Amino acid sequence: MVQLLISWVLYAAALYATASFVPGLAIEKGGKGITSALIGAVVLALINAIVYPVLKFFTFPITLLTLGLFTFVLMGFCFWLLTVFVPGIKSNGFLPCILGGVVFALLSWVLHRIF
Numbered sequence: 001m002v003q004l005l006i007s008w009v010l011y012a013a014a015l016y017a018t019a020s021f022v023p024g025l026a027i028e029k030g031g032k033g034i035t036s037a038l039i040g041a042v043v044l045a046l047i048n049a050i051v052y053p054v055l056k057f058f059t060f061p062i063t064l065l066t067l068g069l070f071t072f073v074l075m076g077f078c079f080w081l082l083t084v085f086v087p088g089i090k091s092n093g094f095l096p097c098i099l100g101g102v103v104f105a106l107l108s109w110v111l112h113r114i115f
Helices: 002-021 031-058 060-065 070-085 094-114
Strands: 025-027 089-091
Touching (some): 002 031, 025 031, 025 094, 031 060, 031 070, 070 089, 070 094
């Protein structure tokens, strides 16, 4: 249970940091921003657990043709879904979502390696 809470906080921190690093992504400032990041971490985990595998299965031929580069588009789409479902997280287009997905994946990996 403690490990689940630690992972949740780390994902929220990675999400908040991603919005700071990537131009075009924004999370509200202050207490609402922290709440949005915590909710966004749960929503993104659900999207990655339910939607991402289905998309990956159906887009396998495209991913194969592009030698795996279409995976970045899939990550961007999942990140865009996050901005649709969580009101405190905004995006200025699809390209920031693609970059945000990549930065979020790297930051969450680094944070989980440290903690």
